[in-house]
Amino acid sequence: MLLSPDQELVALFGQAFSPDEVELLDRPCGRGAIEHLFNDPPDLLVVDQKLDDIPGLDLVAMVKSENVYRQMPVALVMDEAALAARDIDWCATEVDELLTRPLDAVMLRARVSLTLARASRSLDANPLTKLPGNTSIIGRIQELIDRKEDFALAYADLDYFKSFNDKYGFSRGDEILMMTARIIVNTVRAVGGQKAFVGHVGGDDFVFILPPDRVEDACKAVVASFDDIVPHFYDAEDRERGFIQSTDREGNRRSFPLMAISIAVVFNRNGRLTHYGEASQTAMTLKKKAKENPRSCYVLDRRQY
CATH class of the missing domain: 3.40.50.2300 (Response regulator)
Structure with a gap:
């Protein structure tokens, strides 16, 4: 107007x-x-x-x-x-x-x-981390698909983040999210060069995009850095014990391990993907497999096309 x-x-x-x-x-x-x-x-x-x-x-x-x-x-x-x-x-x-x-x-x-x-x-932009949000993430993925570029799309989220939030409060939970964002951004920037991209879907869900031949190195570095840093966000007693006492979604008191990060990686090679929804669906399946491991880990889509 x-x-x-x-x-x-x-x-x-x-x-x-x-x-x-x-x-x-x-x-x-x-x-x-x-x-x-x-x-x-x-x-x-x-x-x-x-x-x-x-x-x-x-x-x-x-x-x-x-x-x-x-x-x-x-x-x-x-x-x-x-x-x-x-x-x-x-x-x-x-x-x-x-x-x-x-x-x-x-x-x-x-x-x-x-x-x-x-x-x-x-x-x-995500109000906490200032990283690109859903609209930018979807746009970047679809743009690469439309250009038929080869790329690796990694979805990362935190395991046992809710239990940490419930015990320590949202303020300390936000510190965890900021720390995770810094780790991913710094790692992807170092490994990926100009074609790298990092986005924050929301909550404890992040996305990064790299050339296929560089993504595994980035995943290894993110996992190592996260596992090295995250214990220091816990109180000494919980850190030494290796778990915390908190309430689950059904309201039951139980023990939860220290936080871990799970990463699912989808590859687009030779124009295999036609829509960002395909990548998202594949990643959700891989994330379920990654979360079977209680420790930080990454899972690569090893299927051949």
């Missing part, structure tokens, strides 16, 4: 984007557009500081004061001369992009596209 009385700016959007790419709704005033804005939130709100009825920054503050719309990306349009003349506290201004006149169609397209891409990554 574009809120601006400037018809040249409206025309410039028409030059920068085709109707197939962008459904442009333009309004010259702010107040009259707010109801429509709240009823049908746009992917991006572009606000001209020179609205007919209210300063653009004031309208931005009104929109962002509604918690449900705080994540909506907002771009502010200002004249370059007006920007230099005003003392604006940009740290307190909830604007995601600044567009300064004079603008041309090429620059407008680039800045708007980058704003949308940045907002998409931000919304998808």
Whole structure:
């Protein structure tokens, strides 16, 4: 949505984007557009500081004061001369992009596209680890499948994480997740090079993608690092005993081993996979096999195709 009385700016959007790419709704005033804005939130709100009825920054503050719309990306349009003349506290201004006149169609397209891409990554990122989330993970897997690239997809999750959370609390559980993320990211970066990818599905589930010939080295390193570090997150008494007392899902008191990490690895070779769901289904089967081992381990899909 574009809120601006400037018809040249409206025309410039028409030059920068085709109707197939962008459904442009333009309004010259702010107040009259707010109801429509709240009823049908746009992917991006572009606000001209020179609205007919209210300063653009004031309208931005009104929109962002509604918690449900705080994540909506907002771009502010200002004249370059007006920007230099005003003392604006940009740290307190909830604007995601600044567009300064004079603008041309090429620059407008680039800045708007980058704003949308940045907002998409931000919304998808896991709030704890800041790693790419489900949308980015699925997109990356499907992109590699569509390009018929060979790759190894590893699904990693933690065994006995719930029992740790139940005994020590969510704060210490979050520390475990951050530690696991660091181990995977550092290992995959060292082993995988530029084609490596790490994502956080959610909870204690992680994904990493590597060339097929490098994934086993990465799995070995992740398992070794995790087993070396994780005992130090337990109290000394539990660490020395080698298990903790906690409650299972049925409410029964029982003993649980120290946490372990299980990794299931699926390979895409010679264009075998056609959809990311195939990889996910195979990985779930392999993870069940990995979890039969109470210790940290990895399982590779050894089937030949």
